[in-house]
Amino acid sequence: MSPTRYLTPAKISLLVLVKLHCDSEASPSPATIPVLSFILSHCIPPAASCARAQQPEGHHDTSFSIQTFKNVLQDHTSSRLPGRTLLYVFLRRMWEMNSLDALHNLFDSLGELLVRSREYPAPEEPRDRIYLSRTSPLGIFVRRARVEFTRLPFDDIMKLWSAFIRYRAPTAQWMMRLAGLAVSGVDIVATDMGLSTTDDLYEVVYGHPAKEEDEGQALSVDDLERLLDFQLDRLQRFGSRVPDELRQQLRHILEHSGVGLVQAHLVRFFDAWRAGDYTSAFDNLHRYFNYAMQARERNYYQYALLHMAILQADFGCFGEAIAAINETIATARENQDMQCLNFSLSWLNHVSKAYPKQMKGAGYMGMLGSKREGLAFLKAKARETKMYNLLGATLVSEAKLYLSTGDSIPRSLEHLYQASHLNVREHIGNHGAVMLFQSALFSRLGITHLSGAYCQLLLDCCQNGSPLDERIKATGRHAFLVAQTGRYDDALRLLESPGTSARRTLKFHQYLFLCMGQIRLKRAVHRMDWNTCDALASSLSPGPLTDPEVSYLLSEARFDYLVARGHYSEAFNSIDSLCTSLRAQGADIIQRLSTLISKADLFRKIGKPERGFSVALRAANVAFKARLMPCLWSAVGILANILNAVGECEAATRLLHAVIPQSLEHGDYFITGTLYSHIGDSYVGLAGRDIPSTSQGSRRRVANIGRAELYIDRARECFKKVENLDGECEQLMKKAIIAKLRGNDRLAEEWAQNHNRVWDQGMGRITDGDMRRRSVSTLLDHGSGG
Structure with missing residues (x-):
C-alpha cells in the first residue's frame, strides 16, 4: 500500500x-x-x-x-x-x-x-x-x-x-x-447498518484492524524525505555510518512504501564510502545524480563532481581527484555557485597540505599560490559570501599553519580565539576542531594536563555535536598522553572505547589499529620483547593514505626499535631518509626537530656524542624559538650528555637543572628519566674532579656522590614506570659501580644481584607472555579444527 x-x-x-x-x-x-x-x-x-x-x-x-x-x-x-x-x-x-x-x-x-x-x-x-x-x-x-x-x-x-x-x-x-x-x-455508519467485524462488507472496507500492520500509511512521502534528509545530515556532519538496526528499518520502510526516493541512493553512497566499498559508493553516486538530473535538478551537477573528487582522494586516486575538482571549480564558476566554489577551494587546499607528496606526484602544481596566500584568499571569500562555517575552518587552518611553521604562538592563539568567537556567535558546530587544536598547542608547550583536559572535554561535552573523525583523533591523542606516563593498558582501553560503531568505518578502524599497534610496539621496545617487536614492526607499515601524524609516529617507533636492537646502520639510513622526506614536503616543524634529535641521540648511542653536538644545538635553538618544549628538553639532555663526555659537567648540571622541573610537569617519564640519568652522570663527573686529600674536597665528593645516587634512583623510578628494562638495569649498574668505587664490595654485590633479578624478571615476563600467546593460539587452532 x-x-x-x-x-x-x-x-x-x-x-x-x-x-x-x-x-x-x-x-x-x-x-x-x-x-x-x-x-x-x-x-x-x-x-x-x-x-x-x-x-x-x-x-x-x-x-x-x-x-x-x-x-x-x-x-x-x-x-x-x-x-x-x-x-x-x-x-x-x-x-x-x-x-x-x-x-x-x-x-x-x-x-x-x-x-x-x-x-x-x-x-x-x-x-x-x-x-x-x-x-x-x-x-x-x-x-x-x-x-x-x-x-x-x-x-x-x-x-x-x-x-x-x-x-x-x-x-x-x-x-x-x-x-x-x-x-x-x-x-457509526457501519453500526447503523448493523455490520459487525465478521461481515464480508465490513472486512472489504476496513479489513482486520487488530491483525494488519499499517505500513503504507504510517509514513507519508514527505515524512520519508525528511527521514532520509536527517540521515544525510548525520552522515555528512559526523562522518559515521548508518547503524545496522537503523539500516534494516530504513530498508523495510522503503520496501513497503513502494516509493523510489533519490535520497536513498545518496544515503547508500555515504554508507558504502565510509565502509571502504569503492565500487558500491561509485555506483550509488552515479545513480543518485542520474535521477537528480532526470528530476530537473541540474544545478546540483557540480556537487556530484565535488563528491566524486572527495571519493577518489579517499581511495588514493589523486590524479582522478584533481581532474574532478578542477571540473567542479569550472562548473561552480559557470553556475555562479559561490558556496560550492569556496568549499572546493578549501578542500583542495586541505588535501594539498595533508598529502603533499601524493598530490605533487599526481601533477598538482598549486592553484592558490603559497599556503598563506591561499588561506587569505579563502578567508576573504568566506567573509564576502558570509560562509561563516568556511571562515571558522579557515581561521583554524591559519592557526595550524602558524603552529606548524614555528611562528608566533600568540598569533596562532589570536586566530584560534577568533574562530571560537565565530562559532559561538554564528552557532557553528566547529567546537571539536578548536578543542583538538588547543590540545595540540598545549602539548607542544609541555602542558600535558591541559592537553588531556581538552581531549576529555571534547569527548564528554561535545561528543554529540562533533564529527566522528574528531572524536577518534581526540581519543588517539589522549591515549598517547596516557601512554607517556607508562599506563599502557589504560591507553589501549581508551582506544577500544569507541566500540564497533567507529570500527565499522574503514578509515577510523585503520587509525585505531595503527595507534594501538604503535603503543604496543613502544611498550615492547621498552620491555626488550624482540619477538613482539618483529611481529608488530612488520604489520605496522604506514600506507600512502595514512594520517600524516600517525605515519610519522610509526616511523619514529620503528627507528627506536632499530636502535634498541643495535641495527645502527639501518637506523641511520631510516632517519636520514625521513629527514629528507620531511624537508621536501615542508612537514610540521615538530616532526623535523624530532628527527634531528633522534639523529643526535643515535650518535650518543654509538659512543660518538661529539658528532651530534651541532645537530642537537641547532634543534635546541629552533625548539626554544618555536616554544616546542618537549623537543627542547630532549635536545638539552643530549647537549648535557655531550658536555659530560668532554668533561664540562658543571655546565651540563646547570642546563639540566633548568629543564628538569618543566619536564616533570610534562609527565613524559621516559624523557624525565633520561634527564635524571644525565644529571646523575654529571654529578659523578663533578665528584671525580674533587680532591679527596683535603677535608673540603672530601665533603664535596661525598655530597656530589650523594646527589648522583639520588638522581640515579629517580631515573630508575621513571624508567620503571614506563617499563624500560634497559634503562632500569643501567641505573642499577651505576649504583653498583658507585658502591664499588666507594670500596663497599658487599653493597656493590647487592646492587649487582638486584640488577640480575630485575633483568631475569623482565625476561621471565616476556617468556610468560609468549607461553600465554602460544596457548591461546593452540586453543584457537583446536577450536577451528573442531
Missing part, C-alpha cells in the same frame, strides 16, 4: 490538537507552551545547532504513536472543563470523528482557524478563540493539510480513514467515560 504524499494519521491527530488549541479561550494557560512546542516539533523539521543542547531522538521521529499525545496532554487540565484533563478533551474530539463524513468536516472546518484576508473578510468572528496567521508555522501546516487532502482521490482517502481508525483504536481503553463514544466500533 503506497503512502500518501503528506497526510498521515499522526498529522490528522495534530490537526485535531491544533483545532482544540484554537477553539480554547485566548487567555494564557500553563499548557499553552508545552502543547505548542509539541505541535511545532512534529510539524517543522528541527534546525541543527551545536550551540543548543541536542534534542532526544524522539523529536526527530516522523511517525509517532498515539501514546506520544498521552504523555504530553495527561498532566494538563482543561480551561473550559474544570477537573478534566486535556487528554480527555482531545480523545473526545478524536472519537467524535465517527465517520468518513466527519473526517471531511474536519478538513472543511480548518479554514475557520485562519485569519480572513482583506478581500474576503468574515462577517462576524467570535472573539473567544484563537486565529492563525496564514504565514505562521501553524497556519502553513493547516493550509498545506487542507490542500493535500483536497488533492487525494477517493481511494486514498478511504485508505487514510482506515489507517486513522487503526491509529486511534488503542485509546478506547484509556478512559471509561469515552466508552459511550467508542461503543460504536470504528464507524
Whole structure:
C-alpha cells in the first residue's frame, strides 16, 4: 500500500490538537507552551545547532504513536472543563470523528482557524478563540493539510480513514467515560447498518484492524524525505555510518512504501564510502545524480563532481581527484555557485597540505599560490559570501599553519580565539576542531594536563555535536598522553572505547589499529620483547593514505626499535631518509626537530656524542624559538650528555637543572628519566674532579656522590614506570659501580644481584607472555579444527 504524499494519521491527530488549541479561550494557560512546542516539533523539521543542547531522538521521529499525545496532554487540565484533563478533551474530539463524513468536516472546518484576508473578510468572528496567521508555522501546516487532502482521490482517502481508525483504536481503553463514544466500533455508519467485524462488507472496507500492520500509511512521502534528509545530515556532519538496526528499518520502510526516493541512493553512497566499498559508493553516486538530473535538478551537477573528487582522494586516486575538482571549480564558476566554489577551494587546499607528496606526484602544481596566500584568499571569500562555517575552518587552518611553521604562538592563539568567537556567535558546530587544536598547542608547550583536559572535554561535552573523525583523533591523542606516563593498558582501553560503531568505518578502524599497534610496539621496545617487536614492526607499515601524524609516529617507533636492537646502520639510513622526506614536503616543524634529535641521540648511542653536538644545538635553538618544549628538553639532555663526555659537567648540571622541573610537569617519564640519568652522570663527573686529600674536597665528593645516587634512583623510578628494562638495569649498574668505587664490595654485590633479578624478571615476563600467546593460539587452532 503506497503512502500518501503528506497526510498521515499522526498529522490528522495534530490537526485535531491544533483545532482544540484554537477553539480554547485566548487567555494564557500553563499548557499553552508545552502543547505548542509539541505541535511545532512534529510539524517543522528541527534546525541543527551545536550551540543548543541536542534534542532526544524522539523529536526527530516522523511517525509517532498515539501514546506520544498521552504523555504530553495527561498532566494538563482543561480551561473550559474544570477537573478534566486535556487528554480527555482531545480523545473526545478524536472519537467524535465517527465517520468518513466527519473526517471531511474536519478538513472543511480548518479554514475557520485562519485569519480572513482583506478581500474576503468574515462577517462576524467570535472573539473567544484563537486565529492563525496564514504565514505562521501553524497556519502553513493547516493550509498545506487542507490542500493535500483536497488533492487525494477517493481511494486514498478511504485508505487514510482506515489507517486513522487503526491509529486511534488503542485509546478506547484509556478512559471509561469515552466508552459511550467508542461503543460504536470504528464507524457509526457501519453500526447503523448493523455490520459487525465478521461481515464480508465490513472486512472489504476496513479489513482486520487488530491483525494488519499499517505500513503504507504510517509514513507519508514527505515524512520519508525528511527521514532520509536527517540521515544525510548525520552522515555528512559526523562522518559515521548508518547503524545496522537503523539500516534494516530504513530498508523495510522503503520496501513497503513502494516509493523510489533519490535520497536513498545518496544515503547508500555515504554508507558504502565510509565502509571502504569503492565500487558500491561509485555506483550509488552515479545513480543518485542520474535521477537528480532526470528530476530537473541540474544545478546540483557540480556537487556530484565535488563528491566524486572527495571519493577518489579517499581511495588514493589523486590524479582522478584533481581532474574532478578542477571540473567542479569550472562548473561552480559557470553556475555562479559561490558556496560550492569556496568549499572546493578549501578542500583542495586541505588535501594539498595533508598529502603533499601524493598530490605533487599526481601533477598538482598549486592553484592558490603559497599556503598563506591561499588561506587569505579563502578567508576573504568566506567573509564576502558570509560562509561563516568556511571562515571558522579557515581561521583554524591559519592557526595550524602558524603552529606548524614555528611562528608566533600568540598569533596562532589570536586566530584560534577568533574562530571560537565565530562559532559561538554564528552557532557553528566547529567546537571539536578548536578543542583538538588547543590540545595540540598545549602539548607542544609541555602542558600535558591541559592537553588531556581538552581531549576529555571534547569527548564528554561535545561528543554529540562533533564529527566522528574528531572524536577518534581526540581519543588517539589522549591515549598517547596516557601512554607517556607508562599506563599502557589504560591507553589501549581508551582506544577500544569507541566500540564497533567507529570500527565499522574503514578509515577510523585503520587509525585505531595503527595507534594501538604503535603503543604496543613502544611498550615492547621498552620491555626488550624482540619477538613482539618483529611481529608488530612488520604489520605496522604506514600506507600512502595514512594520517600524516600517525605515519610519522610509526616511523619514529620503528627507528627506536632499530636502535634498541643495535641495527645502527639501518637506523641511520631510516632517519636520514625521513629527514629528507620531511624537508621536501615542508612537514610540521615538530616532526623535523624530532628527527634531528633522534639523529643526535643515535650518535650518543654509538659512543660518538661529539658528532651530534651541532645537530642537537641547532634543534635546541629552533625548539626554544618555536616554544616546542618537549623537543627542547630532549635536545638539552643530549647537549648535557655531550658536555659530560668532554668533561664540562658543571655546565651540563646547570642546563639540566633548568629543564628538569618543566619536564616533570610534562609527565613524559621516559624523557624525565633520561634527564635524571644525565644529571646523575654529571654529578659523578663533578665528584671525580674533587680532591679527596683535603677535608673540603672530601665533603664535596661525598655530597656530589650523594646527589648522583639520588638522581640515579629517580631515573630508575621513571624508567620503571614506563617499563624500560634497559634503562632500569643501567641505573642499577651505576649504583653498583658507585658502591664499588666507594670500596663497599658487599653493597656493590647487592646492587649487582638486584640488577640480575630485575633483568631475569623482565625476561621471565616476556617468556610468560609468549607461553600465554602460544596457548591461546593452540586453543584457537583446536577450536577451528573442531
